[in-house]
Amino acid sequence: MSAFKIFRDLFSHNGEFAIGLVLLLVVLAVAACSFFSPYPPMDVYVVPPDVPPSWEHPLGTTSRGQDVFWQLTFAIRNTLLFGIVVAILSRIISLFVGLISGYKGGWVDRVLMSINDTFVVIPLFPILVLFYFIMRDQMSWALLAVITALLGWAYDARLIRSIAMSLRTREFTRQAVFSGMSTGKIVLQEHLPFVLPIVFSTTMNNINWSIGIEVTLSVLGFTDINTPTIGGMIYWANQHAALVSGIWWWVTFPVALVIMLFIGLFLLAISMNEYIDPRSRLSRLGGQA
Amino acid sequence: MTPNLLDVENVDKIFTRGGIISRRVNHAVNDVSFSLTADKPEVFTIIGESGSGKTTLAGMILNSLAPTSGRILFQGKDLRDVRSRRDRLEFMSHVQAVFQNPFDAFNPLKRVDRYLFSAAQNFTECRTTDEVEERVDDSLRKVGLSLAEVRGRYPHEMSGGQLQRVAIARALVPNPSLIVADEPVSMIDASLRMTVINLFKKLRDELGVSIIYITHDLATAYYISDRLIIMQKGKVVEGGDARTVLAAPQHPYSIKLRQAVLSVDGAWRDDPLTEAVHVVAS
Amino acid sequence: MITELRSIPLSPEMRAPQTAPLLEVDRLKAYYKTQMFGVDREVRAVDDISLKVNRNEIYGLAGESSSGKSSLIKTIAGAIRPPLRVVEGSVRFNFKDGERDIYKLSPQELSAIRWSHLSYIMQGSMSVLNPVRRIKHAFVDFALPHVNAKGADFTSLVERHLKRVHLDPAVLQAYPHELSGGMRQRVTIALATVCGPEFIIADEPTTALDVIVQKGVLLMLREIQQELRSSVLFVTHDMAVHANLTDRLGIMYAGRLVEEGRTRDLFKRPLHPYTAHLISSLPRIGDEAPKKGLEGSPPSLANPPPGCRFHPRCPLAIDICRLEAPPMMEILPGHRAACHVAQADPTRVETVG
Numbered sequence: 050m051s052a053f054k055i056f057r058d059l060f061s062h063n064g065e066f067a068i069g070l071v072l073l074l075v076v077l078a079v080a081a082c083s084f085f086s087p088y089p090p091m092d093v094y095v096v097p098p099d100v101p102p103s104w105e106h107p108l109g110t111t112s113r114g115q116d117v118f119w120q121l122t123f124a125i126r127n128t129l130l131f132g133i134v135v136a137i138l139s140r141i142i143s144l145f146v147g148l149i150s151g152y153k154g155g156w157v158d159r160v161l162m163s164i165n166d167t168f169v170v171i172p173l174f175p176i177l178v179l180f181y182f183i184m185r186d187q188m189s190w191a192l193l194a195v196i197t198a199l200l201g202w203a204y205d206a207r208l209i210r211s212i213a214m215s216l217r218t219r220e221f222t223r224q225a226v227f228s229g230m231s232t233g234k235i236v237l238q239e240h241l242p243f244v245l246p247i248v249f250s251t252t253m254n255n256i257n258w259s260i261g262i263e264v265t266l267s268v269l270g271f272t273d274i275n276t277p278t279i280g281g282m283i284y285w286a287n288q289h290a291a292l293v294s295g296i297w298w299w300v301t302f303p304v305a306l307v308i309m310l311f312i313g314l315f316l317l318a319i320s321m322n323e324y325i326d327p328r329s330r331l332s333r334l335g336g337q338a
Numbered sequence: 339m340t341p342n343l344l345d346v347e348n349v350d351k352i353f354t355r356g357g358i359i360s361r362r363v364n365h366a367v368n369d370v371s372f373s374l375t376a377d378k379p380e381v382f383t384i385i386g387e388s389g390s391g392k393t394t395l396a397g398m399i400l401n402s403l404a405p406t407s408g409r410i411l412f413q414g415k416d417l418r419d420v421r422s423r424r425d426r427l428e429f430m431s432h433v434q435a436v437f438q439n440p441f442d443a444f445n446p447l448k449r450v451d452r453y454l455f456s457a458a459q460n461f462t463e464c465r466t467t468d469e470v471e472e473r474v475d476d477s478l479r480k481v482g483l484s485l486a487e488v489r490g491r492y493p494h495e496m497s498g499g500q501l502q503r504v505a506i507a508r509a510l511v512p513n514p515s516l517i518v519a520d521e522p523v524s525m526i527d528a529s530l531r532m533t534v535i536n537l538f539k540k541l542r543d544e545l546g547v548s549i550i551y552i553t554h555d556l557a558t559a560y561y562i563s564d565r566l567i568i569m570q571k572g573k574v575v576e577g578g579d580a581r582t583v584l585a586a587p588q589h590p591y592s593i594k595l596r597q598a599v600l601s602v603d604g605a606w607r608d609d610p611l612t613e614a615v616h617v618v619a620s
Numbered sequence: 621m622i623t624e625l626r627s628i629p630l631s632p633e634m635r636a637p638q639t640a641p642l643l644e645v646d647r648l649k650a651y652y653k654t655q656m657f658g659v660d661r662e663v664r665a666v667d668d669i670s671l672k673v674n675r676n677e678i679y680g681l682a683g684e685s686s687s688g689k690s691s692l693i694k695t696i697a698g699a700i701r702p703p704l705r706v707v708e709g710s711v712r713f714n715f716k717d718g719e720r721d722i723y724k725l726s727p728q729e730l731s732a733i734r735w736s737h738l739s740y741i742m743q744g745s746m747s748v749l750n751p752v753r754r755i756k757h758a759f760v761d762f763a764l765p766h767v768n769a770k771g772a773d774f775t776s777l778v779e780r781h782l783k784r785v786h787l788d789p790a791v792l793q794a795y796p797h798e799l800s801g802g803m804r805q806r807v808t809i810a811l812a813t814v815c816g817p818e819f820i821i822a823d824e825p826t827t828a829l830d831v832i833v834q835k836g837v838l839l840m841l842r843e844i845q846q847e848l849r850s851s852v853l854f855v856t857h858d859m860a861v862h863a864n865l866t867d868r869l870g871i872m873y874a875g876r877l878v879e880e881g882r883t884r885d886l887f888k889r890p891l892h893p894y895t896a897h898l899i900s901s902l903p904r905i906g907d908e909a910p911k912k913g914l915e916g917s918p919p920s921l922a923n924p925p926p927g928c929r930f931h932p933r934c935p936l937a938i939d940i941c942r943l944e945a946p947p948m949m950e951i952l953p954g955h956r957a958a959c960h961v962a963q964a965d966p967t968r969v970e971t972v973g
Contacts, residue, residue: 220437221445223402227435228453228508229427229460242447387830388801497917498685527684528857529894529933532901533913554831557860561903561911584905598832600860602887602902 069316138198151213341414499530680866802833881955
């Protein structure tokens with residue numbers, strides 16, 4: 050109930066949130082269309098190739114004989130799903146590390162944070178490329194998601210830890226301890242609700258980040274190019290020198306859609322940030338800044 | 339011979355901050371010793387200003403902090419040996435805590451009754467919902483509340499005095515023999531303060547609970563304490579029977595502290611400072 | 621005629637007669653009005669308060685949390701920001717150079733009277749002192765625009781003032797964190813008084829301090845007040861501080877002023893049952909008589925009880941208290957109270973406590 054109220058409040062008072070949400074809904078609608086696609090995504094030459102946007106093919110067709118629109122619905126679905134899976138996996142890791150590290154302190158904190166800092170400084174891109182060259186054909190969509198998640202939790206774990214550390218010194222935490230609650234209960238029931246808004250906001254950023262990784266790797270061909278993704282579409286377009294031969298719709302529409310997704314998620318993230326920051330929330334409600 | 343309820347023996351606590359180069363040492367608690375007997379419940383007060391080490395001492399008695407040297411025995415058992423979760427729960431069922439700020443003592447996002455129920459489940463033999471609720475209601479009645487009044491309420495719906503009474507009821511759930519209360523009334527409004535203070539008296543007299551009352555306020559200390567110690571910069575400078583010490587303090591610091599207490603009665607006549615104001619004003 | 625009048629030398633006191641109070645708050649109502657999710661909420665933090673603060677006096681204001689005392693001083697200081705709004709009434713200052721209605725002033729005029737005529741001492745000194753700049757910068761930032769002195773003159777003026785309040789001018793070179801809490805609070809008092817303001821609002825300036833330090837800070841504040849002959853509105857919930865410092869005292873309960881009079885009269889013979897209880901329940905060293913707390917809780921200002929707001933907790937409440945809010949009336953000379961019972965028979969209040 051209160052979540053719904055927050056949602057309504059944000060939508061009517063926060064322009065960024067409203068625009069971000071609309072953009073995200075458009076992208077989600079496109080992704081949802083994939084379930085009604087007349088063509089299987091992996092099949093090629095199901096339609097005449099290189100047809101510009103028309104009534105029959107609103108976004109045109111590719112040189113591989115695929116309808117760009119229907120291909121795009123699958124691509125955005127997989128790309129989005131990739132981002133969400135990475136975000137969920139990495140959120141779980143960062144919540145676990147951040148909350149435990151912040152609450153326990155002492156040697157637990159030192160060990161977890163040294164691991165954390167290692168992940169912060171690891172050069173991400175070369176590692177991913179390295180994985181691709183090691184795994185080659187086994188490099189599936191799911192495996193890439195797991196690897197990306199393993200590399201993408203460290204910053205947010207530190208953020209969560211700093212909140213958990215301040216929660217640890219609050220009196221209600223001691224009240225919980227002296228009520229006999231276990232560490233798990235204190236962390237999950239007493240502290241987790243305080244970090245959830247931050248987690249929501251970082252989730253948006255993390256989805257953006259992981260989609261960026263996926264698109265970059267796909268464009269370069271360092272992923273499983275047979276699963277249709279946004280990066281994969283651009284990769285095939287490049288392979289067929291689409292821009293050189295004037296098949297602009299093959300590149301433009303996937304790029305436009307992924308930019309819409311980026312902007313939508315970014316706007317949601319900053320509006321959530323603003324919501325979380327008590328100073329800006331107060332000024333919105335007309336209180337003291 | 340039964341062991342004492344609590345023995346604090348030559349306890350030191352030293353905090354070191356900073357790295358190897360700029361190391362700062364803070365001797366928070368310096369060679370403090372006292373005992374509470376098991377046969378007669380009392381209100382034992384620790385008086386000190388900020389930085390006196392009184393809160394650090396409380397933390398060590400509650401086994402939240404370990405002393406750097408010296409030892410603390412509860413019913414003859416060294417707190418150093420209370421390590422495992424089972425031992426800690428057993429310890430907390432005898433020694434409970436009441437905190438300073440009632441507005442922060444309960445999670446603002448949670449209902450206050452969860453702490454009461456949790457205490458009943460973890461510290462007592464109560465297992466069924468009915469037993470747990472009866473135990474909680476029982477504790478709340480000791481502080482003048484009832485489960486019906488408290489159930490399902492969030493902290494922001496209650497006043498500071500009510501919250502502090504719920505916190506005391508929460509501490510009473512396991513029937514502890516010792517309650518450590520760190521500045522329990524300093525954040526409570528004047529009209530509600532004495533209700534909470536009187537409650538501590540009642541716990542001592544009617545329920546036989548010993549209380550360690552930590553405060554900077556000499557007047558309430560005088561009102562409820564049996565014995566007290568005065569701490570300054572980690573050291574005990576004076577101790578003994580509360581009324582005797584506060585009526586005629588001996589140590590220079592205690593005298594200074596006693597003199598700093600603003601008297602309410604006849605202040606406008608006896609205090610030369612106030613006199614001066616009225617001469618100018620009239 | 622006119623020349624004759626001019627030839628008579630007028631002392632500042634004569635020009636602004638003693639009878640005119642420095643501050644007049646008249647039927648002031650200030651509410652928090654919020655609109656959240658389409659539901660209007662109104663919290664009557666200051667509800668119909670009238671009071672006067674004379675020249676050269678320390679007026680104490682006592683009240684519990686959520687009694688509206690911080691909202692009242694915010695409105696008096698002209699520091700009103702939404703959702704707090706002044707609904708009715710006025711706040712007038714009779715400064716030596718003219719009368720000012722604080723809500724008719726433009727923001728420029730308001731900032732012109734700040735520090736030079738009206739200054740503010742807050743509870744947390746760190747909110748005034750910038751932690752990364754030396755103390756002298758705070759004096760430059762706040763006081764320089766309000767005095768006719770620049771450069772070396774200004775520095776010597778500040779140093780003279782610091783000596784006057786028994787502070788070593790060396791503190792100007794210190795950073796706030798190098799000073800103790802008591803010393804920082806002394807510095808903020810020096811800062812608030814350097815321009816010789818006529819009216820000083822002190823909002824719980826000693827609450828966060830240790831007992832020993834507190835007395836020294838109170839002493840300093842009073843010395844300055846006597847020297848500048850300014851008025852102080854001193855806010856604290858600590859009755860012992862009021863007993864020792866203030867000349868007159870106002871007691872607030874649930875957004876209303878319930879009693880006001882000379883501090884000694886209030887302590888000697890409280891006329892409102894709430895005040896009577898506050899005083900009788902104060903623990904005193906040497907007094908072993910049992911003290912009682914007040915039953916019930918302070919009412920919510922969003923939904924106060926009808927009639928007298930104290931009636932649900934009042935041992936003397938009679939039928940009319942539940943229906944009609946008692947007006948503030950002078951019961952004894954210079955001693956006002958808003959209580960039906962006391963207005964009928966002031967001696968009945970003595971039974972409280």
